[in-house]
Amino acid sequence: MKQLMRFTINGEVYEDTIDVRRTLLEVLREGFGLTGTKRSCNEGECGACTVLLDGKPVASCLVLAIEAQGKRIETIEGLEQNGELHCLQQAFIEHGAFQCGFCTPGVLMAAKGLLNEKPKPSEEEVRRAIAGNLCRCTGYNKYVEAILDAATKASVNKK
Amino acid sequence: MKYPYVKRLPGFGYLSPKTVDEAISLLSRHNGEARPIAGGTDLLLKMKRREAAPLYLVGLKNIPGLDNIDYDDSQGLGLGPLVSIHAMETSVLVREKFPILSQAASTIGSAQIRNLGTVVGNVCNALPSADMIPGLIVLGAKVRIANIGGEKVIAIEDFLAGPGQTVLAHDELVVEVQVPCLPPYSGGAYIKHAPREAMDLPIISVATLITMDEGMCSQVKICLGNVGPTQIRAIKAEQILRGKPFSAALVREASEVASKEAQPRSSIRSSAEYRKEMVRILTARALNRAKEEMK
Numbered sequence: 001m002k003q004l005m006r007f008t009i010n011g012e013v014y015e016d017t018i019d020v021r022r023t024l025l026e027v028l029r030e031g032f033g034l035t036g037t038k039r040s041c042n043e044g045e046c047g048a049c050t051v052l053l054d055g056k057p058v059a060s061c062l063v064l065a066i067e068a069q070g071k072r073i074e075t076i077e078g079l080e081q082n083g084e085l086h087c088l089q090q091a092f093i094e095h096g097a098f099q100c101g102f103c104t105p106g107v108l109m110a111a112k113g114l115l116n117e118k119p120k121p122s123e124e125e126v127r128r129a130i131a132g133n134l135c136r137c138t139g140y141n142k143y144v145e146a147i148l149d150a151a152t153k154a155s156v157n158k159k
Numbered sequence: 160m161k162y163p164y165v166k167r168l169p170g171f172g173y174l175s176p177k178t179v180d181e182a183i184s185l186l187s188r189h190n191g192e193a194r195p196i197a198g199g200t201d202l203l204l205k206m207k208r209r210e211a212a213p214l215y216l217v218g219l220k221n222i223p224g225l226d227n228i229d230y231d232d233s234q235g236l237g238l239g240p241l242v243s244i245h246a247m248e249t250s251v252l253v254r255e256k257f258p259i260l261s262q263a264a265s266t267i268g269s270a271q272i273r274n275l276g277t278v279v280g281n282v283c284n285a286l287p288s289a290d291m292i293p294g295l296i297v298l299g300a301k302v303r304i305a306n307i308g309g310e311k312v313i314a315i316e317d318f319l320a321g322p323g324q325t326v327l328a329h330d331e332l333v334v335e336v337q338v339p340c341l342p343p344y345s346g347g348a349y350i351k352h353a354p355r356e357a358m359d360l361p362i363i364s365v366a367t368l369i370t371m372d373e374g375m376c377s378q379v380k381i382c383l384g385n386v387g388p389t390q391i392r393a394i395k396a397e398q399i400l401r402g403k404p405f406s407a408a409l410v411r412e413a414s415e416v417a418s419k420e421a422q423p424r425s426s427i428r429s430s431a432e433y434r435k436e437m438v439r440i441l442t443a444r445a446l447n448r449a450k451e452e453m454k
Binding site: 023053056 | 165166167168169170172173199200203204207208216218220245270271272358
């Protein structure tokens with residue numbers, strides 16, 4: 001069963017006739033070519049598919065595309081604004097927070113979701129916020145340091 | 160577990176009712192071939208694994224007002240079917256009046272799951288390891304079920320029928336979980352014993368509720384998770400403390416009795432013997448914590 005669906009992704013409107021069984025993850029990657037969001041476990045366990053829905057981090061592999069309509073969808077492609085990296089992205093680079101980079105978009109979106117809700121998180125809150133993101137490479141510590149650093153910078157710059 | 164590696168969803172028709180009555184009528188019309196979908200974190204997962212393949216999904220997300228958390232001092236708490244685990248965890252009201260429920264919600268999955276999954280979904284999925292259920296049981300919660308004929312309210316213990324099974328018929332919808340107010344000097348605690356800090360189902364879990372009245376435990380409830388086909392109340396353990404003062408010796412005795420009441424299985428995650436032993440240790444811990452939380 002296909003239906004015309006309209007999405008607001010990173011502030012832009014995307015539209016297509018899509019099968020109702022498609023998940024948001026499939027539509028982002030395969031429908032609209034936004035491959036920054038990764039498919040890893042495809043069952044909501046690993047966090048690689050994390051995007052923001054109305055500012056909240058969700059596992060896009062468990063969201064039906066049809067139910068993502070009418071919501072503000074933010075993906076990794078939208079973090080950068082006007083050619084400038086988000087302070088989270090900048091902090092990740094400065095701290096050497098990622099290695100292979102595959103889990104990184106998911107961690108960035110989970111971190112953004114955290115800062116949306118708690119602009120000045122504690123270390124424990126940061127660790128809890130990325131607890132749903134599995135990383136094979138890094139051991140997580142630099143991610144945590146980078147997020148804490150970005151949080152202090154963001155509150156200074158009010159980004 | 161055998162399931163297709165690629166994990167794409169099977170085909171289905173998506174129905175989008177605008178009211179609860181419309182949803183129930185759709186469920187009824189499709190005679191078992193339609194299932195309601197709230198957060199989707201359990202149902203879509205089952206469908207990906209081909210453990211469920213309904214011909215229709217009845218999406219509840221377009222029905223307004225289903226994500227309400229209602230409260231008043233006489234009726235207690237009312238949770239709609241779309242109240243997310245995250246909303247439950249962060250609600251100032253729930254944290255103040257029923258902290259055991261915010262505690263339980265905070266142990267579920269990850270942020271990405273808590274923002275999608277719902278409290279009612281956790282109850283209806285009815286896993287023996289479900290994290291919201293033990294707390295709801297010790298609080299004396301009820302479920303309000305709607306069908307074409309009308310509505311009925313039943314206790315949550317009577318709603319659960321077995322592992323992953325409830326008494327909900329295919330043409331019925333849970334429209335509310337009701338939690339009555341707590342008497343003063345009540346305290347509760349939920350302890351989830353799991354290998355990791357997040358994302359795991361509990362090996363076992365314990366929820367306790369104690370109400371004190373003039374130095375005696377007037378109300379004692381202990382609910383054990385994942386040590387039986389459904390969550391169970393440790394009735395004999397409760398009787399050890401009920402009507403008596405709260406003492407370390409009685410807590411110890413109650414925990415031993417609770418451990419005997421538990422009927423766990425051995426599974427890939429843990430042996431039955433370990434589960435029984437952890438029931439003994441965590442029941443004591445949860446009783447002590449409930450006493451500390453009392454206000």
